[in-house]
Amino acid sequence: MSTSVNFSVGDPFPMPILAQADGGMFQVDRNGIMFLLQLSHTDAIAVEAFRTGEIEFALTEVDGILFLLYRIDGIFKDGWGDAPLSLSLVKKELLPDEKSLVDPTIHLYLVDTNLKILLAQRTAHVPEEFAEIIRQNVRTQKEEPLSALAFQKKVSAVWAKKSSADLREMAAAAHTLPMALENAKLH
Template identity: 60%
Template sequence: MSDYTNFEVGQKFPLPIATQADGAMFQVDANGAMFILQLSRTDVIAREAFRTGKMEFAFYEQDGLLFLLYQIDGIFKEGWGDAPLSLHTLKPELLPTEKSLQDKTLHLYLVDTTLQILLAQRDIELNSKCQAIIQKHAAAQKKKPFSDEGFRKKVQSIWQKMTPAMMRQKASAVQSVPLAIPKAPSQIAQTNAASSKKLH
């Protein structure tokens, strides 16, 4: 993640979002790989589910396009969503770099659609297969970017034939994200006490 970009929960999301509507966006740029989920209605349970809940991501490839598929317990009751990757909307200075593509982190952001406020964030580490697929498609699109019309037509063509669930069945790589249960204060105290005993 680039040092100059400040992501702080409760503050304005610092990166421009082209389409301000409910849904997900998958972006790979100079800041790294990002999954941005925009929702106009959320509650404490949804924000906590995004921050600590169980998730699954998968990558589907077709006709030179890469789709990030996602399933998030506690936010979506069933089914899969999808978000296609495209670099053609990025400014030249935001294009992914060799350094950003080496980073295995997928940065997850939950954003309020209307106010563009960052509601929750989470970082996960991608497995090598997922990272390799992202690197391959980012390099190909940097070399030969899509046009707006070409990208839109390709995406629409795939959506007419494939549902996200069908894409998931043919995914090239999968990344499971386990439930991250934060320790209660009493557990932290017990862990600290145990560590202290080991030192003496």
């Protein structure tokens, strides 16, 4: 990696945010696996829930599109959200390679979309089975790339038929990040 990106809570988020809407973004690039949650209305409870609370993840693939499903107690009262994975907006020089896919870590970021600042960050190691589903989808996307428009059409078609809860029911893998406070008590 030629340049280093500094993620510091309270500072402007160092990467461009293409969609200004509330919700999750799931990305894989040369720096690894990333989940970005963008919210326009946050409070201290939401920040702590993201930083230290239990977070549930699941993966479902529909029509070649991999959805990261997420549920975060303290932020969402309505259950599951989803974030589809696309390589179509990743710059060519930042596309993931086999070396960057080895690490089964997801980097989690909570960003205020109004102020464009990083509110909280966290890392999570996921089981190998979970990581392998992501790797396989990335390999397929690299071999058979979709344009941003084709990707959006496929996602819209899935969303027209399935809710996030429906997608969760179809999940091929799931993982729960435990409360970080419980882990801190053990040390």
